[in-house]
Amino acid sequence: MLASRFLHPILAVGLLLITPSLRAETVLVAVASDFTRPMTEIAATFEKITHHTAKLAFGSSGKAFAQIKSGAPFEVYLSASEKYPLELEKSGFAIADSHFIYAIGKLVLWSAIPGYVDNEGKILTTGGFKHIALADSSHAPYGVVAEEVMKNLGVLDKLRPLFVMGENIAQTFQFVNTGNADLGFVGLAQVIDINNGKLGSGSGWIIPDNLHGPFRQMAVLLKTGAKNPAALALVDFLKSPTARSIIEKYGFGLPE
Amino acid sequence: MTTIKARFQLDYGDFKLAVDLKLPGNGITVLFGHSGSGKTTLLRCIAGLQRAPQGFLEVNGSVWQDSERGVFLPTHKRPLGYVFQEANLFAHLTVRDNLRYGLKRIKHNSGTVRLDHAVDLLGIGHLLERRPGQLSGGERQRVAITRALALNPEILLMDEPLASLDFKRKQEILPFLSRLHQQLAIPLLYVTHSQQEVAQLADTLVIMEDGRVQALGPLPDIQSRLDVALAQDREAATVWQVIISEHEADYHLTRVEFSGGSLSLPRVDAEIGASLRVRIYARDVSIVLEAPAATSILNVLPATVTGSADGQAGQSVIRLVVGSQALLAHITRKSARLLDLQVGMAVYVQIKCTSILN
Amino acid sequence: MLTADDLETLLLTFKVASITTLLLLLLGTPLAWWLARTHSKWKSIINALVALPLVLPPTVLGFYLLVLMGPAGVVGQFTTWLGLGTLPFTLPGLMVASVLYSLPFVVQPLQATFSAIGGHALEAAATLRAGSLDRFFSVVVPLSKPGFLTAAILGFAHTVGEFGVVLMVGGNIPGKTRVVSVQIYNHVEALEYAEAHWLAGSLLVFSFSVLLILYTALRTQPVAHSLK
Numbered sequence: 001m002l003a004s005r006f007l008h009p010i011l012a013v014g015l016l017l018i019t020p021s022l023r024a025e026t027v028l029v030a031v032a033s034d035f036t037r038p039m040t041e042i043a044a045t046f047e048k049i050t051h052h053t054a055k056l057a058f059g060s061s062g063k064a065f066a067q068i069k070s071g072a073p074f075e076v077y078l079s080a081s082e083k084y085p086l087e088l089e090k091s092g093f094a095i096a097d098s099h100f101i102y103a104i105g106k107l108v109l110w111s112a113i114p115g116y117v118d119n120e121g122k123i124l125t126t127g128g129f130k131h132i133a134l135a136d137s138s139h140a141p142y143g144v145v146a147e148e149v150m151k152n153l154g155v156l157d158k159l160r161p162l163f164v165m166g167e168n169i170a171q172t173f174q175f176v177n178t179g180n181a182d183l184g185f186v187g188l189a190q191v192i193d194i195n196n197g198k199l200g201s202g203s204g205w206i207i208p209d210n211l212h213g214p215f216r217q218m219a220v221l222l223k224t225g226a227k228n229p230a231a232l233a234l235v236d237f238l239k240s241p242t243a244r245s246i247i248e249k250y251g252f253g254l255p256e
Numbered sequence: 257m258t259t260i261k262a263r264f265q266l267d268y269g270d271f272k273l274a275v276d277l278k279l280p281g282n283g284i285t286v287l288f289g290h291s292g293s294g295k296t297t298l299l300r301c302i303a304g305l306q307r308a309p310q311g312f313l314e315v316n317g318s319v320w321q322d323s324e325r326g327v328f329l330p331t332h333k334r335p336l337g338y339v340f341q342e343a344n345l346f347a348h349l350t351v352r353d354n355l356r357y358g359l360k361r362i363k364h365n366s367g368t369v370r371l372d373h374a375v376d377l378l379g380i381g382h383l384l385e386r387r388p389g390q391l392s393g394g395e396r397q398r399v400a401i402t403r404a405l406a407l408n409p410e411i412l413l414m415d416e417p418l419a420s421l422d423f424k425r426k427q428e429i430l431p432f433l434s435r436l437h438q439q440l441a442i443p444l445l446y447v448t449h450s451q452q453e454v455a456q457l458a459d460t461l462v463i464m465e466d467g468r469v470q471a472l473g474p475l476p477d478i479q480s481r482l483d484v485a486l487a488q489d490r491e492a493a494t495v496w497q498v499i500i501s502e503h504e505a506d507y508h509l510t511r512v513e514f515s516g517g518s519l520s521l522p523r524v525d526a527e528i529g530a531s532l533r534v535r536i537y538a539r540d541v542s543i544v545l546e547a548p549a550a551t552s553i554l555n556v557l558p559a560t561v562t563g564s565a566d567g568q569a570g571q572s573v574i575r576l577v578v579g580s581q582a583l584l585a586h587i588t589r590k591s592a593r594l595l596d597l598q599v600g601m602a603v604y605v606q607i608k609c610t611s612i613l614n
Numbered sequence: 615m616l617t618a619d620d621l622e623t624l625l626l627t628f629k630v631a632s633i634t635t636l637l638l639l640l641l642g643t644p645l646a647w648w649l650a651r652t653h654s655k656w657k658s659i660i661n662a663l664v665a666l667p668l669v670l671p672p673t674v675l676g677f678y679l680l681v682l683m684g685p686a687g688v689v690g691q692f693t694t695w696l697g698l699g700t701l702p703f704t705l706p707g708l709m710v711a712s713v714l715y716s717l718p719f720v721v722q723p724l725q726a727t728f729s730a731i732g733g734h735a736l737e738a739a740a741t742l743r744a745g746s747l748d749r750f751f752s753v754v755v756p757l758s759k760p761g762f763l764t765a766a767i768l769g770f771a772h773t774v775g776e777f778g779v780v781l782m783v784g785g786n787i788p789g790k791t792r793v794v795s796v797q798i799y800n801h802v803e804a805l806e807y808a809e810a811h812w813l814a815g816s817l818l819v820f821s822f823s824v825l826l827i828l829y830t831a832l833r834t835q836p837v838a839h840s841l842k
Binding site for chain 3: 303304305330331332333336337338340342344345346347348349357358361362403404407413
C-alpha cells in the first residue's frame, strides 16, 4: 500500500527521463486563416497519431509575421504566401532552409447566387455587376493572385472601380456570401463541399492555374520550435500522405 | 370685482387638491398653509406648470383652462409672471439678458410697467451687467421679481420667493414687495408659510389645509375668525390699515387714524397722510369692563365683544370690534369667566404694544 | 513621407468623421433629451440599446450591419425599396455604420448634461413666454455647451479611430471608403512600416491638435453647469 503510493510517481518520472521521445509535447502553430478548415482536421489527426498536441492560432499571415518578429511564441508558421517565411529565415527568426510548400492555393470566382457565375468566367468580361470582392492586394496573397488573374484576362483596369476589398480572405467571403458583393475571388477551401469536391452553394468558376503564377503556401519551422519534438513531428506530418489527402480534400493543390 | 376663478381637482393618491375659489383681481392675495397643504400645487395649476385633470381657470375674463371643453393654455401662452422659490435665473445670461428674455418674446407690451421702471423699483440698476453667479441670494431674487414684473403680466405669481433667504435678505426684499403693492395695479398671488409675510403683505388671505381652502377673505376678517386655527396660534394677531394723522414730537409718538378711532404709536418716520400697516398681537390685548381712570397704557379703546372660543393651555380667544376693525385678544380662561364676557358686551381694550409693518 | 493615397485617406477620414459627428449630434440630441426627461418604461430598454455598440466587438457589429444592410437584410430591402440600393461599400453606408458605432459616445454625455439642467430653468423659461422648442434652444443648448463639446469630441475621435466596422461595411475602396485606420493597417500588413508610422504619426498629431483646440475652448468657456 505504502510502497505503491510512492513507487508509482517515481516510476513515472523515471520512465519519462529514459524515453523522452515518448513524451507528449505541445506545439504552438500560427496558421493563415484560409487554411483554417484543413489544418483543424490535420491537427486532430496529428494528435491522434503522435499523441502530441497542436495548438492553432488562426489569423492573417501578415499579422502572424509581425507577431513572430516581436517575439510571439509560435513554433511553426503556416503562411498563405512565400514572402513571409523566407523573410523570417533571412532575419533569423526561422531555422534556415526549414521552409517547405505545404499547399497550393486555389482561387474561385464565386457568387452566392446559383447560376450567376458561368464555369468559364465570362462574366468578368460581360460585367453587369456592381461590386466584385477580393482580398486586399496590398498585403493579402489571395488578393495578389486575384489581381493577376484579372490582369491576364485583360479586365483589371475595367473592374478596378468595382473592387471591394476584404482585409483577409475570410472577410472577402463574407462580402460575397451576404450578397453585398455580387461576386468575388475567394479560396476554394471556403466554398468547397468536402463530401463531393464540388461547390457547396452558389455558383463559381475555379480559376485555372495557368491564369496566375503558382500560388504557393509556405510553412517554416521557427527558432522557438527547433528543439520541440512536437514541432518537428508536425512539420514532418504536414508532408505525410495523410495530411496531403486532407489538404487536397479541402480544395488545395499539392506541391510536387 | 372678482377676476380670478379657479377650480381644480387632482388626485395623486396620497395628495389631493380640491379647490373652488374666486380671488380678487387686485392687491396681494396670500396663499397660506403648512407644507403639503396644496398651496404651491394650486399656484402651479394656475400657472399651467401642472395640469389638473379637472379644472377651470378664468383670469380677467379669459379662460386659461376648461377641462370640460378641453381647453388648456400652455404656460408660455399665459400672460403671467412667476417667481420661484429659487430665483431660477439663466446662468448663461447676464442680468440684463435675463430681464430681456421674456420681453423679447412678447409681441406688444401694452401695459404700464416698463423695464427701467421695474429695475428702479427693485433697485437692481447696478447689477445689470453681472452674471447670476456673481449675485447674492437676495439680489438674485430681486432680479427674478423684476424679470417677472417687466413682462407686465396680468397676474403675478410668487411661490415662497423668500423661503430660501436668511432673515436679513428677507428684510431686504419685503419692502420692495410692499412697494409693488402700492405702485402697481397687478394682482399678486403669493404663496408662503410665514405668518410674518402674511401680516406684512396680505390684503386677501387664503388658508389652505390638506388640499382644500379652509378660509378665504380680507386679511383682518380671516385673521380674526375664531374657527380658523390662526386665531389660536401663539402668534395670533390682527393687522390694521391706518393713516398717519399727527406727530407728537415732544413725546416721540405718532398718532394714526383707523376707521373708528385712533392709536398712538412710537414715532414713525413718515409723512402725515401716509398709510401704514400695524400689527397687534392678541397676547398684547387686555380687556377691561369700564374705561380705566388711570393707566400707563396709552391705547385704550372702546370695543364690542363679537365672539369667544377656547384657546390653548387655559387661554380664551376673544374676538372684538373696535370701530369697524376686528381685533383678537388672548386672555386667560379664568379672566374670561370672571369678566363674564358675552357677545354684544361693550368693553374697553388696552393695547400694550403695536408693531409697524412697513 | 505621406503618399498621395495616404493624404486621400486622411482627408476622407476627416470628412467621414465630421459628417458623422454632425449626424450624431442631430440624432443624438433629441434621443438624449428624451432619455433625460422621460419616465417611460421604454427608457431602460433604449438606454441599453444605445450602449450596446460598446459591448459588441467592432468587427462583429460590422458583420451584422453587413448582413442587415445587404440585399437579403431587412435594412437592405428597405433601402432598395426606397430606390437607394444597398448601403454597404458606399459612403452613406459607412456613415450609417459609424453613427451606430459611436452613438453611445454622443448620447451619454448629452444625456448626463441634460439631466443636470433639470426642470427649473425650463419652467422659468415657460413662464417667460418661451415655447418648448424655444426653451430648448434658448436655455438647454447654451447651458449644455460643455456637454455638446464633449459629445462632439468623443463622437469625432471615436469615428476617426474606428477600424473594425469600416473594414466590414466600407469594403476598403480607395478614395471612397478606405479610411486612415484601414490604410495604416494595410501598410502594417504589407510590411511598409515606415509608411505606417508616418501616417499614424500624422493622424495622432492632427487629432491631438483638434482635441487640444477644443479642450482649450472648453476650458475658457465661462459657462456655469448649473442654474444659479
